[in-house]
Amino acid sequence: MQKFKNIIFDLGGVILDVDYNLTRIAFEKLGVVHFDEMYSQANADKLFQKLETGEITDDIFYKEFNRCTGLHLSDEEIRKAWNAMLLSFRQKSLEFLEQIRSKYKIYLLSNTNYVHIAAFKETLHQQIGVKTLEEYFDEVFYSCEIGLRKPDAACYDWVLKNLGIDAGQTLFIDDSLHNIEGAKKAGLQTIHLLPGLKIEDLKL
Secondary structure (H helix, E strand, O other): OOOOEEEEEOOOOOOOEOOOHHHHHHHHHOOOOOOHOOOOOEEEOOHHHHOOOOOOOOHHHHHHHHHHHHOOOOHHHHHHHHOEEEEEEEEHHHHHHHHOOOOOEEEEEEEOOHHHHHHHHHHHHHHHHHOOHHHHOEHHHHHHOOOOOOOOHHHHHHHHHHHHHOHEEEEEOOHHHHHHHHHHHHHOOEEEEOOOOOOOHHOO
């Protein structure tokens, strides 16, 4: 691996523990059949892509979700099931971020949506006593705010251009192989964070 000056971190599965099965199970209990065909770590259908790129509002998402599934779930039922995947923050990982800030410029790039942002901000505040992830990073990028998602090359290119940094001097860390492959195509150095491995275990 070449020397790098910047590190871009993913959120879910890297700093925030997530379990996609919990959301699948929650939706199945509500009568949603084959939810994993609509959304998983590796893939998202058009409805969820629109949600994660900010093309639709939360209200439209709830209505479209019911239309797609043929159900009549309340907004709250959908919200709770959708947020079920979000667990707790990795406190040691957050502490590690604070330790390396003197060595690197560090950034966050997450495929997420406004429903999840509200939920994990509340968790961060309750668990750590911090109101926003911006306290740990030089800059934070959420797909629903920038209108682009990983693993599209345009997403990485946009972030690099926005920050004015060079891809070759930037390390990208993600737990999704699809996102890692997309980052490599954009010229970034990468580390695929495998299950059981934490960022504080890395030699950075």
